[in-house]
Amino acid sequence: MAEQVQIHSTKSSKCVVSPTDYKKLGINVHKFGGSSLASSEQLQKVCEIVTKQTRLGDIIVVSANGNVTDTLLDAIHGRVNALSDIKSFYERLVSGLDIESENFIALINNDIESVRELCRHCPAHNDEILSFGEKWSANLLTELLGSYQCAAQAVDASNYLKLTSLHEYNQFDEQFADDKFSSLYQALWDGDKERLKRYVFTGFIARDNNDQLITLGRNGSDYSATIIAQLVKAKSVTIWTDVDGIFTADPNIVHNAKRVEHLSLCEAQAISELGANVLHQKTVTPLLTYKTEACIKSSFIEESSGTQITQHPVSSGHVKTITIKQSLTRIVVNNINELSARTIQQRVLLNQVASYASNFDRTLDRLTLYVAECDRFNTISIIQAAQYYPVVEKNNLSLISLVGQSIRQNQKIISKFVNRLERFAVEEIHYPANAHTLCVLIEDTQAINLLHDLHDTFFVLEPSIPIVVLGYGNIGKQFIRILQDNKAEIESSLNKSLSLLGVANSRNYALSRSCLLDNADVIDLLDQDGSSLNSVHEGAVNSNQRNEILNVLKDYVHKELVIVDLTASNDIANLYPIFAGNGWHLISANKIAASNHELAGQVEKLLQDNKRYWFKNTTAGAGIPIQSSIKKLKESGDKIISISGIFSGSLSWLFGQFNGQQKFSELLLEAKANAFTEPDPREDLSGNDVIRKIRILARDAGFIDAVENFEPALDEALLEGSLQSFWDNSSKIDEHYETLYQQVQKQGGLLRYIATLTKDELTLKLEIIEPSHPFANLNPCDNVFAIRSQWYNDNPLILQGPGAGREVTAAGVLNDLCDLLRSA
Ligand SMILES: Nc1ncnc2c1ncn2[C@@H]1O[C@H](COP(=O)(O)OP(=O)(O)O)[C@@H](O)[C@H]1O
Ligand SMILES: N[C@@H](CC(=O)OP(=O)(O)O)C(=O)O
Structure with missing residues (x-):
């Protein structure tokens, strides 16, 4: 690092009180990934999050800005313009920020010359080269936080995180760290809490037991965050990234993926081990021993709800997410005994190489490893160093995995999974040692199709019979509200997704070919008068002064449809014979037709002929059965x-x-x-x-x-x-x-x-x-x-x-709807 922006080092500090005192602070650890630090706008958002959501003494862990690590790797691999790309990237980045940019750019220029020099001596200095990304990032954020009047200090994490031995890839020296952290929190035993700062730690880097700088593997800053959380006994750890938590699949690939609210530690551990970028491979390991609050949130969304990692499973036996890791290479070692196979696997880990679905086949004396293209060379060297001769069997493979608490005990999930695979040329089905994962290996070219297919199979429910609600008054509003609030439970109990096609009152109707519950703002517009509507929500909400909704519903004649009549209208009741004749089911809270013997008799006959139902339990006694x-x-x-x-x-x-x-x-x-x-x-x-x-x-x-x-x-x-x-x-x-x-x-x-x-x-x-x-x-x-x-x-x-009141009546109508959808 250049002299101008010094990363704080604690080598000479001496502590005079119990080093555990700082642990009582209830430190919160916040990690911001490269994607959250990739533009000046994004950096400003991060500063807002830090100022609003962190306290003095909290720890911020940062990754390199944007793709800087990738570009440093390019430089290592000899790409000519890589370093000048980094320079231009930072020039652009700081030009949009309110800081003294000259010093920072001078530092970058200086460091880039050092990197150029180190690149001549690759691979000996690879980790040192890569570490620059995180150091620049920590310095820049610290500087920027200053302009937000937020006292911060950049800290080089490699002065705090030191491995205990060469043979333990995830054992950090606690005593060493304790000494360092207790002097970082010096202000505490000076009795001056106000002098504490936010500490901006470099992610991704640490030291081995020989004091050599090491990196923790790609995406390793997540791991830095949880390791630091464990060492300082943090109150919570939040991983801020570019998506709103963990989704049912990578939302950048599967666009209808949904956020998962809770994941158990075991599920999170499984996801991280399967190569989903959103959690680095080793991130969850520290949380298994040091149990603290943990969540993944979006630094792009103001009020991010994110995904909470819970100590105990919230549910079990369901698929929670499907991960994909593409571009893997299969490396096979033949004629190897179990002990040597285990030694090689251990060495691969120690070298921070992520290997997936690796397995030793006792019957064939064969070790199989799947590694990312970029780790192929390294893996082969490790195997050769152990005097074995690996065969690179196949490139361009993808690992797709179902993850969910104890899913392997659910025979239905296994057979559904295996059934779907029949339509694809799979390489191998893999059953990892844990009970929460089911994996398949397939060529990259077919992988995305399989991912979508599995996602549809496990997460996309068949739509229910379309539902049209007539009446948006007291009961109608409450009915829509409880339908919305209980949507997930109802859908899981019906095993169908609710399809609310339309809602109408006497003035307007709203219609959606998918489900209005997903676009509930439109329903709120029903009460507005027609003239103010058209310009705002053209097409979604239309006038219903003359029951125009019925024209649209003509498309559904002789198809199944549920009409829910929550009006008190004579006109609507008189339409029942038409509805029944069209082959539509009926649910009524409106008593008019049900209490008119002649009309009711006519409707019942038509419904019987068309094999349709009429549920009207709330017409007498509201929800009383x-x-x-x-x-x-x-x-x-x-x-x-x-x-x-x-x-x-x-x-x-x-x-x-x-x-x-x-x-x-x-x-x-x-x-x-x-x-x-x-x-x-x-x-x-x-x-x-x-x-x-x-x-x-x-x-x-x-x-x-x-x-x-x-x-x-x-x-x-x-x-x-x-x-x-x-x-x-x-x-x-x-x-x-x-x-x-x-x-x-x-x-x-x-x-x-x-x-x-x-x-x-x-x-x-x-x-x-x-x-x-x-x-x-x-x-x-x-x-x-x-x-x-x-x-x-x-x-x-x-x-x-x-026997009256909007809540019980609306609940009674909902019971009728569920009974009808179950029976139809
Ligand atoms: N199940 C998943 N849920 C959410 N994101 C996922 C999932 N699987 C993969 N991802 C990917 O992980 C990315 C976040 O990881 P990464 O890019 O490494 O973030 P950061 O830079 O914050 O560390 C997301 O943009 C998304 O594409
Ligand atoms: N910068 C490192 C470490 C890291 O964790 O990055 P990110 O948080 O952006 O995944 C990498 O790119 O691998």
Whole structure:
């Protein structure tokens, strides 16, 4: 390094207090890879992350900027312009930064001359040459952090990380490191925490036990970060890179790959050993002994969620990701015994060469190694040094691996994997020693196709029957919300991906040929008026003033489709025969069609002819499984004698709350505001809403010919006219209920709106019941259904619970949808 920008060295510092003190600081280690440090914009983003997300005393580990290591390797291999490319790269980089660039460029020029000199003596100085990349990077970031008023100090990690012996490739000298770190944190025992800085460590480089500078293998800064985390007993280690964590496959190759939220240590270890750049081969090893928080995040995304590495598996028996390592060379050593084979494997590791899927075949006395092209020469030399004669059998091979906790114990995964391979000319299926990996070797030319095929097989679910939701009010919004929140669980339980084709309200409709849940912002636009829409979201949201969505749905006639009717609309209910005739399934929360015997009969017949389903469990009792209970009783040969109860959540709430203190009209307004009532509360007070439920349940129970005897919960005269005149009559309504309340009080009873269904008569009326009656003490809004049947005669079957409200209704609709998708 040049004199101007000195990497801090601690050789002469002396510690006077316990070297373990700095460990109590709860240091956080942050590693930034080359891709995060490749441009001036990116470097500025990194400075913002460091200023916002790190504290004094934290450690930043950096890789070489961009492709500098590759270019230094080019220089080693004799490419003429390599070093001048590095010079121009840095000139460009610093020109976009707010720092004193002359000093830094002078340092680069000086160092490049040293590198030129060292290149004449390759390969003896290769590691030293490569180490310049990380040193330049640490210096530049430190300088830049200064301009952010963020006190930082560049540190040469090779003064801290020293191997204990030549024969232990991942054993670092802890005592040596402890001494060095404790003097780095000198300010602590001077009692001056504020003098601490952020320490910007060079990744990738260390020393061997002879004090020779070594590198830790390509992408080795990840490993530097976890080793440092282990040595300083860090509170957390974060690896910042150019992708938002670990994905189901390399997102730069498989564009529909998805982020994996959690990976167990074993899974992360397996991924790192299979050559996915995102984690260097040895990164996880220190975390196996020193268990700390670890995650991988994107330095490109403001609020990166990333992937968390968990101590214990969150799930097991699933494929979490598929890795690929391309351009491998197969090197075979024949006539070798097991001991020599193990020695060679060990030496390969000690030389920081990553070998994959290596195996020793006892029956053939054969050792097979797969290494990257760039490590071929090195590997052959190691084998020859052991007096064996390797054969380079084949180049251009790819290793593709499935990774997931204990997947090898899941026979279904193994057979699915093997089945998919039948369509490809695979070289070899490889079963590594751990239980979390399944590998295949294949020629590079076929590898990407196989990767996509396997990714589709294990991660892309078949789409469900397309779903169209009509109604985006109270229930509709909640339904879409829970569909979205529970999408992953629903899809995994159905083994299908949800395909929400359209959502409509009376003004607009939104449509997506894939799934609207993946583009939920569009759904939010449904409430806007048409004119402001077209310019913003042309094509995605359209006017639905005249039910235009139905024109689009013509494409689906005689194909399967699920219509979810969450409206209270007569017009939509009258369209049911058309929907059923088109061969579409129905789910209704809208009670109109289900409570109209003639219409319901017509719809049921058409659905039966087309072998389609109608689920309508929320039309009576919201989420309470009353309809399915009736169905099950009948299926078991039972005979229903009567169904009685309080079927209106809103009236249950109103009469439960009404105690003569508050005006009835005020309670009614409160119920409306809480969406306990229908949009027009007269639907509840007239009994219309309960009558619909009575008719729906009577149909389910088989009481088709019963005589109807229904009384409203309020005088009919007060229910006539417009909605406005109804509210204008509030004082009369209040008087009416006040008088009624006095009567009830005199009798010492309670006022309840009770429905009773038998095969002869369906009744509904306000009744005065004893305080000990089973319908007397309900929770606010509860419905209660008492079923008397042949088997449940003296002791009726009682179902009780919230019978209204957006949450329970939307959840009930979701249950119907899942049942339908499972049955269809
Ligand atoms: N399963 C995976 N998930 C995420 N990224 C992956 C995966 N497999 C490979 N990668 C690749 O790893 C790259 C990040 O590693 P690398 O380029 O070495 O980053 P850095 O420069 O930050 O060390 C990503 O850009 C991506 O192409
Ligand atoms: N600069 C080294 C070490 C490293 O870890 O880099 P990155 O973090 O960019 O993968 C390399 O390119 O191998």
